Amino acid sequence: MCGIWALFGSDECLSVQCLSAMKIAHRGPDAFRFENVNGFTNCCFGFHRLAVVDQLYGMQPIRVKKFPYLWLCYNGEIYNFKQLQKQFGFDYQTLVDGEVILHLYNRGGIEQTASMLDGVFAFILLDTANRKVFLARDTYGVRPLFKVLTDDGFLGVCSEAKGLINLKHSTSLCSKVEPFLPGHYEVLDLKPSGKVASVELVKFHSCKDEPLHVACDTVEALPSGFDLETVKSNIRILFENAVRKRLMAHRRIGCLLSGGLDSSLVAAVLLKLMKEINVNYPLQTFAIGMENSPDLLAARKVAAHIGSEHHEVILNTEEGIQAIEEVIFSLETYDITTIRASIGMYLVSKYIRKKTDSVVIFSGEGSDELTQGYIYFHKAPSPEEAAEESERLLKELYLFDVLRADRTTAAHGLELRVPFLDHRFTSYYLSLPAELRIPKNGIEKYLLRLSFEDSNLLPKEILWRPKEAFSDGIASVKKSWFSILQDYIDQQVDDLLLEKAAEKYPFNPPKTKESYYYRQIFEKHYSGRSSWLPHYWMPRWVKATDPSARTLKHYKSATQE
Numbered sequence: 001m002c003g004i005w006a007l008f009g010s011d012e013c014l015s016v017q018c019l020s021a022m023k024i025a026h027r028g029p030d031a032f033r034f035e036n037v038n039g040f041t042n043c044c045f046g047f048h049r050l051a052v053v054d055q056l057y058g059m060q061p062i063r064v065k066k067f068p069y070l071w072l073c074y075n076g077e078i079y080n081f082k083q084l085q086k087q088f089g090f091d092y093q094t095l096v097d098g099e100v101i102l103h104l105y106n107r108g109g110i111e112q113t114a115s116m117l118d119g120v121f122a123f124i125l126l127d128t129a130n131r132k133v134f135l136a137r138d139t140y141g142v143r144p145l146f147k148v149l150t151d152d153g154f155l156g157v158c159s160e161a162k163g164l165i166n167l168k169h170s171t172s173l174c175s176k177v178e179p180f181l182p183g184h185y186e187v188l189d190l191k192p193s194g195k196v197a198s199v200e201l202v203k204f205h206s207c208k209d210e211p212l213h214v215a216c217d218t219v220e221a222l223p224s225g226f227d228l229e230t231v232k233s234n235i236r237i238l239f240e241n242a243v244r245k246r247l248m249a250h251r252r253i254g255c256l257l258s259g260g261l262d263s264s265l266v267a268a269v270l271l272k273l274m275k276e277i278n279v280n281y282p283l284q285t286f287a288i289g290m291e292n293s294p295d296l297l298a299a300r301k302v303a304a305h306i307g308s309e310h311h312e313v314i315l316n317t318e319e320g321i322q323a324i325e326e327v328i329f330s331l332e333t334y335d336i337t338t339i340r341a342s343i344g345m346y347l348v349s350k351y352i353r354k355k356t357d358s359v360v361i362f363s364g365e366g367s368d369e370l371t372q373g374y375i376y377f378h379k380a381p382s383p384e385e386a387a388e389e390s391e392r393l394l395k396e397l398y399l400f401d402v403l404r405a406d407r408t409t410a411a412h413g414l415e416l417r418v419p420f421l422d423h424r425f426t427s428y429y430l431s432l433p434a435e436l437r438i439p440k441n442g443i444e445k446y447l448l449r450l451s452f453e454d455s456n457l458l459p460k461e462i463l464w465r466p467k468e469a470f471s472d473g474i475a476s477v478k479k480s481w482f483s484i485l486q487d488y489i490d491q492q493v494d495d496l497l498l499e500k501a502a503e504k505y506p507f508n509p510p511k512t513k514e515s516y517y518y519r520q521i522f523e524k525h526y527s528g529r530s531s532w533l534p535h536y537w538m539p540r541w542v543k544a545t546d547p548s549a550r551t552l553k554h555y556k557s558a559t560q561e
Contacts, residue, residue, distance in 0.1 A: 002075040003027030003048035003410075004060070004145075005163050006124045008133060008155040008188075009195035010042045012168040021046035023162045027075075029413040033059055037071065037126065042194040045073045045124070050359070050413055061126075064093040067102050069129035074098045075159055076121030076143045077417075079245040083216040084116065097248070101125065110134045114185045114204040115212040118245070118423060122180070124157050126190070133188040133196055139205045140366065140421045141182030141398025144406055148177045153195030155188065160407070161332050165526065177529065182398050183207075207394045208430045211423040218245070219424075226433055228450075234428060235451040242422030243269045246362070247277065251415075254358030255308070256348065257285040259298025261445060261465060262364025262373070266419060268306045268457040270362050282309040284358045288348040290315045290481065298462060305459050313351045315344060320481070321488050323347060325521050330411040331403065334508075334522035334530070336515050337537045337547035338404050340485065345408040353412035365405045366420035369393035370429055371445045372437055373467055376539035378444065383434035389540055390437070391430065397421075400537050482548055489517045508533060511545060 003024035018034055028048025037043040047060040062072040081100040090103040104113040114136045122145035125134040137145045148156045148164050156164045164177045183205045188196040219241045222234045255267045271283045285308040287299035303310035320343050327346050368374050380386035409416045440446040449463055493513040501516055502509040507530045510516035537547050
């Protein structure tokens with residue numbers, strides 16, 4: 001996890017513009033560098049570093065003697081950098097995994113570079129010899145990237161939008177700051193003036209396609225065919241491989257553990273693999289919830305089963321409510337379910353940063369979208385439509401769950417790792433027949449659960465635990481976090497304000513007091529930028545006015561039993 005920032009063709013003094021780069025300092029608490037580009041006085045890079053790999057030579061922009069004309073600023077982890085070195089005979093100058101980007105680009109250009117990277121990344125690559133600037137972002141947008149490009153060729157790029165919205169320029173920048181699309185790279189010409197012109201924006205990978213880098217993966221070709229035993233075995237092999245490759249770190253590894261299926265599977269496999277490679281410290285797992293909430297009780301059970309050093313953060317209602325504004329500022333969204341689910345994750349990340357030395361944090365994001373874990377999948381008209389919905393959700397992860405997971409952890413200088421979004425694991429799962437992936441016997445993620453049934457990784461009651469709405473999972477038995485939020489917000493937003501909401505906010509107008517309250521806070525910090533959220537996250541195939549699972553008929557939480 002780092003913060004990257006770059007400007008090309010700035011009309012304003014760079015020392016003034018540099019202040020904007022400080023808005024993302026939380027992403028890299030270990031070091032900061034600001035560097036001008038030789039020969040282009042109005043171009044520069046800013047970098048905030050969280051040192052996870054190669055603590056000595058990991059500062060950026062990365063430049064190596066072999067390619068003095070290449071400048072690289074990147075945020076991410078490239079898990080196959082050693083395999084690529086072996087396959088192509090690259091001569092690395094540092095231990096930084098991202099250095100492979102320079103070698104791949106020199107060998108085969110930007111298309112091959114982006115396609116061969118097994119990992120999560122957002123990068124800015126400058127080639128002064130050929131006067132080109134390249135931007136790229138991983139398939140699911142696990143690492144964030146925003147850009148602004150004016151009509152006269154001024155380009156600003158940053159890990160978070162907040163590092164771009166206050167840039168000074170002779171022409172207005174209003175509303176042009178936008179997220180860079182996941183799975184794409186962009187080629188821009190660099191003019192002698194330092195300004196740029198976009199040449200092409202190319203999609204280099206779709207979630208269904210087997211990635212090119214499979215050719216140099218540590219796991220060989222898998223057995224083909226869709227008989228159940230083969231499929232279950234392949235799922236286990238690929239998921240374990242996804243966790244194993246993410247163990248790459250020189251800082252302590254921890255894991256978020258809600259007690260739900262996804263985080264529990266991640267934690268169990270992670271601890272098993274850490275033991276295999278003799279990691280010399282216990283795995284710390286972290287759960288958050290109100291006293292005796294379903295999530296805390298389930299997480300406690302998992303931690304005891306796998307033998308982790310478990311930490312519980314008790315959610316204080318007042319603390320949760322007070323965190324809403326800083327959470328919205330961190331997230332850069334006003335989406336209802338994203339904000340609700342972010343409060344707990346933000347507070348547990350705050351605890352990890354203050355009270356422990358774990359920095360690299362594993363989590364279960366991506367599983368609900370990939371394995372059809374949302375409760376509304378029970379209402380899918382057909383397996384084919386369920387499969388299409390799964391792909392749509394994966395493509396939009398960067399607007400919702402992946403955004404939440406990145407910002408809430410990065411706000412506290414932590415680095416997130418999400419094995420369920422491994423390129424090879426996801427492309428395999430999506431290649432399976434649609435009818436294999438749907439909920440069965442009233443249970444969502446049936447195939448995933450079945451695949452690990454005989455592994456003894458988890459207690460049976462956890463492996464088959466139904467999905468909780470996050471706001472219920474962290475709630476006390478007496479009252480859900482959802483209800484507590486509603487009661488507080490009801491006092492903050494007048495009925496008349498809500499009636500006139502569509503006039504004040506014509507784009508994505510708030511329909512509830514909660515939605516209105518979040519929108520007000522968003523507009524306070526990011527006025528006029530509501531288009532960052534194209535639509536609210538809502539369940540399909542049901543008449544829903546609220547994104548919470550608890551409003552669906554199929555849903556029955558432990559707090560309601």
